[in-house]
Amino acid sequence: MSRNRKSGTVTILPNLEIIDIAEEGKGVAKADELVVFVDKAVPGDVVDVRLIKKKKNFAEAVIEELHTPSNYRTDPFCQHFGVCGGCKWQHMQYDAQLNFKYKNVEAALQRLAKVDTTSMEPILGSAENKYYRNKLEYTFSNKRWLDKADMGDQDDLELNALGFHVPGRFDKILDIQHCYLQAEPSNTLRNQVRGYALRTGMTFYDLRAHEGNLRNLIIRTSSTGEVMVAVIFAYAEQSEIDGLMEYLKLNFPEITSLQYIVNQKKNDTIFDQDVITYAGRDHIFEEMDGLKFKIGIKSFYQTNSAQAHELYKITREFAGFKGDELVYDLYTGAGTIANFVARNVKQVVGIEYVPTAIEDAKFNSAMNNIDNTIFYAGDMKDILTADFIAEHGKPDVVITDPPRAGMHESVVKRLLEMEAEKIVYVSCNAATQARDLALLKEKYQVARIKPVDMFPHTQHVENVVLLTLIKD
Template identity: 85%
Template sequence: MSRNRKAGTVTILPNLSIIDIAEEGKGVAKADELVVFVDKAVPGDIVDVKIVKKKKNFAEAVIETLHTASDMRTDPFCEHFGTCGGCKWQHMQYDAQLHFKQKNVEAALQRLAKVDTSSMEPILGSAENKYYRNKLEYTFSNKRWLNAQDMTDREDLEMNALGFHVPLRFDKILDIQHCYLQAEPSNKLRNEVRAYALKNELSFYDLRNHEGSLRNLIIRTSSTGEVMVVVVFAYAEPAQVNGLMEHLKVSFPEITSLLYILNQKKNDTIFDQDVITYAGRDYIFEEMNGLKFKIGAKSFYQTNSLQAHELYKITKEFAGFKGDELVYDLYTGAGTIANFIAGSVKQVIGVEYVPTAIEDAKFNSELNGIENTVFYAGDMKDILTTDFIAAHGKPDVVITDPPRAGMHTDVVERLLEMEAEKIVYVSCNAATQARDLALLKEKYEVSRIKPVDMFPHTQHVENVVLLNLIK
């Protein structure tokens, strides 16, 4: 390796080859024994880098000079790339993104669970890699993130912003002009809300002092063309609330569900808040595979509707239903998977921690005339007792789709006790999935693996694993 040179107190490492990409979207290089994470670098790049942080065995760096651009590199499509915390891989071609997502899943399963991945199936890419989300949540702030141009020209600078949090800065919001994650009318709605608020002098929330009128904006859309808008106010006068809501009602007649919330807590969660309907219904409908799903302001639904359908089809295929199975659907959420597979099995028992999600699941079964589903709300490790299994029967198939933290060890132990013939494990975190698979290897063997890309231009990936009981 060429000798390092220093510009003042700044260390420059020359001619580094980027050999991999990390989950945070940073390229990975090696300089002797030092692992270097390089912001906005792509595997195949050859670069000089400037060290910005150094630890014993690794360093973080930025590109000083790009000598050779990788064949995988492409121009970012969003003006906010590099500042916004989303879409961190958009400077890498989509086929390359899929390659590295597959590689990351494979590495996690091999390293943490010692799973043989030689027969792992190719990752399923998303047919749409822009405007694929059905839900976005924006934040109002009176402390806009300032770029370099802003810092040099601060006269009459607008400090209010409506957009996304800047990574690692809870009190700084990047003002978003155009977001490529959600289709119209999402951008038009957000920009009109900002324009109205500025014109009518509605105060934007102060995230440090907890004051201001406008706090959050949530926009949900569906494949059926329905639109939900939720405006979250903090310390707003009734006239301010009515003024903005009436403006949205008149300006956007396509809004199906126009709602608002008054949240004066010190956190943004709305699950313990009352949702007030200003116009239309308090929910919208989504459709999948001939089924309708009711979605309220607090409902959970996969944010990539089209790819969720593909994910559930793979889950169903892995299960290989014959029609007479009793299925336990763990972490059922709003019962989407349970209702999706209900027509192919004898009965589905869904379990979920969030009571409101279970109410949605029951409603969705009734809405679709499904009578062979039963849902329970409560902590998974507390519900899945020996008495529960004795009362409802030993499952033939278990489908589990836990949060990123994976399954509690008590749940894994209960699965080992139940000895269902098959477990289909759907996960959004290959590392915690691998941890659980290592525990399940006591009685199960992995027979199929297929990653599914739900979130293009990010490091996130879903993975579906089929486990069969060892005879």
């Protein structure tokens, strides 16, 4: 039905049952033939919804009234839930989250790759679903997100913020008081940095005008207890930089690596920026399975350390190494998987686009006395050529862990040409993984499937698939 308000015509759809949850984390309902995606809805809810966007075959909506709450519902534990862009599934019980992640992977593989999922293995949940991340990046802003309580007299209102972007608003930052994603000293560090900046009059970055002293704050922690802090400045004087750095050094002796970057570009990427170490090392160490890994401010490392260990153990198990295999590790990053499996095989050849990641991979091999790895930096489709394979040998096993976009079609074609006995495909996007599996079906069959939850309270899920070469 519809009803009129002073602001115009508002469409209300009454008594909709939420029947599913979409990959982006919104509840799914149907009104006749119209598919409705409902923000913050949980399967099993019965709700009235207000449409906020309507297309030909689907609409987006928000809950106007919750008539019957789902049995899967639970109270969100974070005060920022609903505005912050993270942890969008906090209002759903964790067992239910795992169930729907499993179903989303299953549906993608069935629909897009026509894979038989009857033997799909149970999803592996995360032992910790709070304080599980080892890295967070916060943004400074002089125009924080204002909620309804702030909409009165704004003359004395503090508008500076240090926190996360509000979804859909690149220029609005939600000022975070307590975040449940990263363990201490993360929250204390962030709040103390904000407090210092406000006391000393340092300016927070203006995301539209591109001016201000303070731009970003990155905090990395490790399972070994080490802490890395990097402050990204924009237009601060050196005396201001030194002041904040010295404050952190004196007040947080647990910081292992204290660094800063001056970034005056109009984007936040730091990979092309110089990093200055103010105190301590320029890196921290992570440990996994008896191996040490060097982590720099620009290094790629799975952000859920404990669950990454489980993911890599599954990858190794799926490969079923006997000890004499030549392994290609595609999209190797900092060589974490390559070094993790190296002691179980004859040799690992790792390929990665980012040169600094390859330097980390080589360092990690040397640090762990691993001498059977070789790493190459460059675009996968340019490096993985017939000549490359002729030089290094045909692999027995290929491990591939591409970005969300999946593998380039030319890389898939090269895999089909190589005809390795096994491919272990690790993916953070079941849809693009399914697209690639559909192409690989020409010569490979799916032998095992196991989802792994790396990011509790979000819609994201990793999936590991074992492919075996079809024999004539």
